[in-house]
Amino acid sequence: MAAVKTPRQKVANQLAIAAVIVIAIIFLAPIYWIGSTAFKPRALATTVPPTVLFQPEVTPFVKLFTRRVQLNRPVEPGAYEAAPWWEKRIYDGGERVLRVGEDVQLSGYPDRFLNSLIIAVTSTLLAVSMGTLTAYGFSRFRVAGEQDWLFFILSTRMLPPVVVAIPMFLMYRVVGMTDTHIGLIILYTAFNLSFSVWLMKGFIDEIPKEYEEAALVDGYTRMQAFFKIVLPEAATGIAATAVFCFITAWNEYAFALMMTNRRAQTAPPFIPAQVGSGLTDWTTIAAGTFLFLLPVAIFTFLLRNHLLRGMSFGAIRK
């Protein structure tokens, strides 16, 4: 049936669209702010009111990736002319790039970013896979004291993590796991595991056990049934859980700040530490933040179909 709308419905529709636009603007404003600052000339970064129209430049990103020092005398014109375009931008800012021989020295950002990726991805994989297996066990088998176990698992989330930060730090120092990748991976996996178990249990409970039973009767082992039937059916839940775990690990700041300082430091404690030489260089910080936002955005975007699809697309009659 074609939808014929009454004038009233039309007005309601337009109001709804207007409301959505307003809400979208409110939510996107900080992201726009970060994004625009990342491309601003330094002088325009802190103007009041904020500058909206400007000539975008990539200087903040050049600064973000290079190690620099302040110039103590003006650069020689010959050297300035010979420099590549990006180095000129740095000279323009009254700084020069540090080199070892001919090689440009990179800033700490790429390493920190890589650390963040390694730690967040690994801990997400661990938390989701362990959580899925645990949830499957709780969902499908009789576990003695099931309710108590589940409550115990949840209770690990009840204490604000910062409360245990100092003891954790001391323990980590004793076993030599401060400033190691594995240290943060274990920490973040432990953070996320309880959440992962609970979320996955909800999703797996939704999958009728007849699906596996059909596979069992049809000649498959429990393990095969799990991989061939349960995992594909739980894909939606796994995707959602993974996104949440990844965001938590990716954005974690307090423990990363305390537990790491160089080798295994992640991006969140690093970015604000890059105040630059002289006054705080907000454009470089914005550039670092802007790049830092991308992985979560991309990850979520890639999984959007799974996240949006309801669980009840199956052909089960209840």
Added chain:
Amino acid sequence: MTHIELRGVQKFFGEVQVIKDMNLVIEDNEFIVMLGPSGCGKTTTLRAVAGLETIDEGDILIDGKVVQHLKAADRDIAFVFQSFSLYPHMTVYENIAFPLRATRQSKAEVDRAVRQVADVLRIAPLLKRRPSALSGGDMQRVAIGRALVRSPKALLMDEPIGALDAKLREEMRTEIKRLHMKQGSTTIYVTHDQVEAMALADRIVIMNDGVLQQVGTPDDVYTHPANLFVAQFVGSPVMNVAEAHVAETASEARVVMPGAAEGFVFPRTLLGRLEAGGAKGDGLALGIRPEGVLVERERREGYLPVEAHIIEPLGSHDIIDLKVGTQMLRARTKAGFVPRPGEKVWVRIDPAQAHFFDAESGRSFGVRL
């Protein structure tokens, strides 16, 4: 060639006994229907045979081999769930092929088997679809296809068409019957719909409360119900059951219902037959199906005058509630035979259709005149 046997099977869920000493022999190619009210243990029995549920006592034998310790995967039995349980992430083709992928068959063999089953079930055009794009009837065909594709030793079906609407159920009933006649595999089919049971079964197994009540052909359980439960569970409308006692006159026996001035006329042989069946005189229950209550508009020899209480017109016929003494008897008449409630009519009970039960235990005395 598959032959299934249950010997003294018992099953507990915690303290609750769900199957009580079940003994049953199912012959090769037989179509067995398990019939019983909700919660009587049909599904549990079926799952125990399939290996999805353990048993606490007794043996389950398939082809003479004890199997209760075998995993479901090793019993070579197919199961159709009430919920169909088609895998949503696979196409119809993949769903049907799934059981074959557990075996070491080549791609070409699998393909041939899937297409053959699809042809038999008339779902060939649907093979590329996802289950979510199927109608209820088609889902059910696919579920049966998935069960049949690897030619299992036996096919177990748990209310496979219970979720369909009435019209489709009737259609699928015929389909399942056709399929069984064509494929001929040992089948156990669970339902709580007695019409379905009568239509499909070679033999019906009637259960109540975990106890096997009667096993027999549809005709058997209909005409010779072993007890009151079976008598009232099978047949629609439900069989009338009324307390009664038998009085004797010089030439005949009279079956008198409480509060009634006169009794229904029965041949004198009834007395001897009842005694032979073990009846003690009192505590007798008369069972008579509505079609065995004969109704006339005018006075006739051997008929008792009664009043019509409620008339339910059902199109092809009417069901009339008649007050006899303090009890009600339901009779089946031609449509419009008795025009109004309150009308006086004449009734008789057809002795050939009467059943007699022990009112206490429900056991039938096995008396058929």
